[in-house]
Amino acid sequence: SQKIEQNSEALNIQEGKTATLTCNYTNYSPAYLQWYRQDPGRGPVFLLLIRENEKEKRKERLKVTFDTTLKQSLFHITASQPADSATYLCAPPGSSNTGKLIFGQGTTLQVKP
Amino acid sequence: EPEVTQTPSHQVTQMGQEVILRCVPISNHLYFYWYRQILGQKVEFLVSFYNNEISEKSEIFDDQFSVERPDGSNFTLKIRSTKLEDSAMYFCASSLRQGGETQYFGPGTRLLVL
Numbered sequence: 001s002q003k004i005e006q007n008s009e010a011l012n013i014q015e016g017k018t019a020t021l022t023c024n025y026t027n028y029s030p031a032y033l034q035w036y037r038q039d040p041g042r043g044p045v046f047l048l049l050i051r052e053n054e055k056e057k058r059k060e061r062l063k064v065t066f067d068t069t070l071k072q073s074l075f076h077i078t079a080s081q082p083a084d085s086a087t088y089l090c091a092p093p094g095s096s097n098t099g100k101l102i103f104g105q106g107t108t109l110q111v112k113p
Numbered sequence: 114e115p116e117v118t119q120t121p122s123h124q125v126t127q128m129g130q131e132v133i134l135r136c137v138p139i140s141n142h143l144y145f146y147w148y149r150q151i152l153g154q155k156v157e158f159l160v161s162f163y164n165n166e167i168s169e170k171s172e173i174f175d176d177q178f179s180v181e182r183p184d185g186s187n188f189t190l191k192i193r194s195t196k197l198e199d200s201a202m203y204f205c206a207s208s209l210r211q212g213g214e215t216q217y218f219g220p221g222t223r224l225l226v227l
Contacts, residue, residue, distance in 0.1 A: 026153075032214065041219035043204045055189060089156065098169035099144050099213030103156040 002028045006090050006104035013080055014112055021075040021107045023090030030092035033073050035064055038087045038106065047088075048075075080111045115139045117219035126195055126224045132164050134190045134222045136205030146179065146189045146206040146216060149173070156204065161213070162188070195226045 003026045013019050023033070024041040032051045036044035050057045050066045050073065057064050062078040077084050094100035118137045124130050138145050147159040162180055165191075170178075179191045189203040194198055204221050208215040 034215070036218075038156075041202075041221075041223075043206075043221050046215055046217060049215055072116075091156075094158070094169070096169055097212050099146060099161045099163075099208060099211070099216070100158045100169050100171075100218060101146075101148075101156075101213055102158070103148075104190045105155045 002026070002092075002094065002101075002102055004090055004092065004102050004104040006088075006107045008105050008107070010108040010110060012110045012112065015081060017057075017080055018078040019080050019084070019109050021088050021109070021110070023073040023075070023104055025071050025073075025090075025092055028095050029068060029071075030095075033066055033090065033092040034101065035062075035073075035075050036089040036091055036103075038089055040087075044089055044091075044103075059066070080109075082111045082113050084110055085111050115217075116207070117205055117207055117217050119203075119219035121222060122220065123223045123225075125227065126208065128197055128226055129194050132192050132195055132224065133161050134192075134203050134205075136188045136190070136219055138188055138207030139209075139217055140186070141209035142217075144168075144208045144211065144213070145180075145182070145206075146213070147190045148204045148206065148218075149201040150204065150221075151162050151201045159190070159203075163211075192224075195224075196225050197226050200224055200226045 090104040091101040145162040160170045202221045205219040
């Protein structure tokens with residue numbers, strides 16, 4: 001079955017540093033992959049979408065890479081701020097093209113001032 | 114900026130009771146979804162809906178669950194006879210594009226079944 005794995009351990013970094021989060025997927029090849037931010041008790045908020053033919057995508061301080069050979073996506077936040085503290089979710093679609101998203105467990109990022 | 118809204122924000126119900134969770138998707142979106150998240154666990158897909166039909170449903174979405182778009186703006190999730198294990202946060206989402214690209218999520222309804 002399709003599996004999404006994110007580092008379940010919390011990531012603690014100092015303000016101003018770059019945070020790098022990892023998402024690995026197995027048993028299929030998604031055409032794209034999305035990253036979401038989730039704050040406690042809130043719904044996921046869409047951040048970025050990267051397609052299989054795009055190696056890298058940027059939006060302000062965010063950068064996502066997509067390596068279809070390694071079956072991995074990396075999510076970077078540069079010049080991190082305490083306000084970036086949240087759980088970040090990796091979500092590729094299911095193989096059926098009906099819009100179903102398969103979410104990873106998420107990685108919680110804590111940025112310390 | 115347009116957003117997905119959900120009501121109620123919290124719902125407490127007795128086991129065996131019916132609940133209806135309501136969502137108003139973004140107005141020009143065509144694809145609608147329900148997900149749930151049990152406390153401390155990952156977000157799980159329940160159902161996708163397009164053109165007044167279910168496109169896909171998960172194993173969780175059994176006969177006790179149903180969805181409806183009763184008018185041009187609302188999208189509802191009904192649980193006919195709630196169980197304790199239905200306690201979770203339920204999220205509605207909508208998207209403009211096929212295939213689930215760029216789904217916008219609502220704030221969720223926290224359902225507690227006693």
